Amino acid sequence: MGAIDRKKDPREEIKGLLAKGELEKLLGKAGEIHGHYCSHVALGVMATYIAFRKLGITDSTGMEEILAIVECNNCFVDGIQAVSGCTLGNNALIYKDLGKTAVTFIDRKTNKAVRLAAKYSGRDEPKDAEDREARELFDRAVKRREKLEPRQAERMKELWTKMSFSVLSQPEDDLFHVKFVEPETIAYAPIFDSVQCSSCGENAMETRARMKEGKAVCVKCAGDDYWMVAGRGIHPVGKR
Numbered sequence: 001m002g003a004i005d006r007k008k009d010p011r012e013e014i015k016g017l018l019a020k021g022e023l024e025k026l027l028g029k030a031g032e033i034h035g036h037y038c039s040h041v042a043l044g045v046m047a048t049y050i051a052f053r054k055l056g057i058t059d060s061t062g063m064e065e066i067l068a069i070v071e072c073n074n075c076f077v078d079g080i081q082a083v084s085g086c087t088l089g090n091n092a093l094i095y096k097d098l099g100k101t102a103v104t105f106i107d108r109k110t111n112k113a114v115r116l117a118a119k120y121s122g123r124d125e126p127k128d129a130e131d132r133e134a135r136e137l138f139d140r141a142v143k144r145r146e147k148l149e150p151r152q153a154e155r156m157k158e159l160w161t162k163m164s165f166s167v168l169s170q171p172e173d174d175l176f177h178v179k180f181v182e183p184e185t186i187a188y189a190p191i192f193d194s195v196q197c198s199s200c201g202e203n204a205m206e207t208r209a210r211m212k213e214g215k216a217v218c219v220k221c222a223g224d225d226y227w228m229v230a231g232r233g234i235h236p237v238g239k240r
């Protein structure tokens with residue numbers, strides 16, 4: 001195999017891994033942006049791999065020809081972004097704040113779409129002693145934000161990594177409800193001009209500018225509400 005020429009195609013490596021079904025290496029790529037291994041980042045990798053095969057997609061170029069509509073903002077989404085190349089920044093990732101670990105991929109070229117919804121709920125009984133231990137450590141470290149001793153933190157990482165990679169060998173039916181769906185119409189991302197805020201001097205997208213005493217100002221300088229995506233989902237920030 002020749003050296004990878006990233007200038008020619010930044011996704012050459014991922015495209016090759018997808019073609020060969022190198023799931024562990026794909027999870028490794030997702031880990032690069034996600035920062036850790038966990039079951040949901042692995043589910044995102046699997047969802048993308050399965051969807052691409054069902055739709056006959058070999059790659060995406062981040063030009064909105066392939067769209068991923070996610071219904072949550074958890075670890076699942078990073079597996080999807082890394083492997084599919086549909087990201088928040090290239091507008092090929094659409095986020096619906098529905099709180100479901102689910103994704104719909106749309107291929108605009110064929111007008112086909114497939115939705116995958118994770119079966120895992122976290123409500124089922126732990127599978128074994130390690131699963132129980134991993135959940136307890138998760139509750140302490142993440143839910144209750146306790147500071148774990150280094151040995152326990154290391155153990156959690158070890159258990160999570162094991163769980164994450166084990167997802168890759170599970171049958172599709174155990175992981176997801178998979179269904180071909182009618183693709184919904186999503187407009188291509190519009191390109192807006194920028195205007196300069198007369199108060200702070202920064203440039204802002206014109207649809208986010210306000211008029212104040214006849215002059216354009218940005219949302220912040222206007223003191224207006226705006227929307228924010230954070231851990232709890234999409235929510236308004238401001239006076240409301």
Ligand SMILES: [Zn+2]
Pocket residue numbers: 034036037038039040041075
């Ligand atoms: Zn994670």
Ligand SMILES: [Zn+2]
Pocket residue numbers: 197198199200201202217218219220221222
């Ligand atoms: Zn301003």
